[in-house]
Amino acid sequence: MRSDPLTRLPRSFFSRRTDLVARDLLGCLLVRELDGTRLAGRIVEAEAYIGEEDLACHAKAGRTRRTDVMYGPPGFSYVYFTYGMHWMLNVVTEKKSFPAAVLIRALEPVEGIEIMCSLRGMNGISLLCKGPARLTQAMAIRKAENSLDFCQKASSLWIEPGIKLRATEIAISARIGLGNTPEPWFSKPWRFYLKENPFVSK
DNA sequence: AGCACGATTAACT
């Protein structure tokens, strides 16, 4: 059976300005297929990391083994490990060879909630996918899920279109957790989230 | 080979 070509966001969606991709991902459904079962959540928070000039972006170090996927074509996963214990999920954006990505920071749980709770070792949905490390744990996304093609049918990770949001439903702020990142990058308005949505991280 | 740091979280006081 042939899959519906509209089921997954196409590569052209990701091959655009990263801040616009981050904004437009709000409301879309992130889907992870695990053992034939769908785990899914509505994206409610995302951040843009844009190029070698952006000193908050890992590409500030240039092309290395870690950042290599960001220099490839858009629509691929960039999964990295940090703080000695956490995995973060990004989607590569812009044209090939321009390093940029969107960090998926929080989801409103929709499908496979019991399995996600089991993977997190907890009950209840309020904290299930509220934060970038929580959602990767809930969806079993780790090193093996780096460099997967979101646009290819065989991939176990993809994004489906969501309802069109009104501009008034979207909030914009500086990115979170940037530590010592200097200005102007520290204050760039590249975090997008749904206003008053309880699943957005703090 | 050694070092400082990190796009965070949970468990504290």
Next chain:
DNA sequence: GTTAATCGTGCTC
């Protein structure tokens, strides 16, 4: 509000 957990990565020696 503060802090420990815990290790890959990129940089310096």
